[in-house]
Amino acid sequence: MICAYDRGRFVTRVLLQDGLVVLAVALAAWSGGPWGAALATGATAALAWGLVTLHFPSKVELTDDAIAFSAYGRRHVFAWGDVTRVRVRRFLVRDRVLVRLTPAGTWRGRYWLTDGLGGYDALVAELERRAAQT
Numbered sequence: 001m002i003c004a005y006d007r008g009r010f011v012t013r014v015l016l017q018d019g020l021v022v023l024a025v026a027l028a029a030w031s032g033g034p035w036g037a038a039l040a041t042g043a044t045a046a047l048a049w050g051l052v053t054l055h056f057p058s059k060v061e062l063t064d065d066a067i068a069f070s071a072y073g074r075r076h077v078f079a080w081g082d083v084t085r086v087r088v089r090r091f092l093v094r095d096r097v098l099v100r101l102t103p104a105g106t107w108r109g110r111y112w113l114t115d116g117l118g119g120y121d122a123l124v125a126e127l128e129r130r131a132a133q134t
Contacts, residue, residue, distance in 0.1 A: 001126070003119040004059040021047055052107050060113065060123060067101075069111050076108050086131040088124060097124055 028036035057069035
């Protein structure tokens with residue numbers, strides 16, 4: 001099962017949201033001063049965090065052997081044989097879940113999935129089924 005967001009989400013997420021953050025860094029660097037340096041540092045850290053952790057994946061591939069979370073041309077792959085715990089946490093805002101896989105490194109294993117993901121309901125149901133088994 002391959003679940004991915006549509007092209008419009010990519011444009012919104014990468015081009016607009018991340019583009020605005022890069023623009024804020026550029027403006028902060030250009031204007032200078034302590035507030036500009038703080039803004040540039042915070043915006044750079046936010047972009048780096050998203051790139052390293054892939055906490056909002058653009059695609060999820062689920063097979064009988066593994067699950068893979070992908071974004072920004074990178075993938076975090078977890079073999080089901082290595083996963084000891086799956087946790088799917090729902091929130092009052094019903095359009096999203098937090099998926100946690102254990103064991104995982106410091107920068108991996110925690111992913112937000114929203115209902116804009118194609119096949120969201122089937123994916124969450126399968127992850128909850130696997131969570132009940134662990």
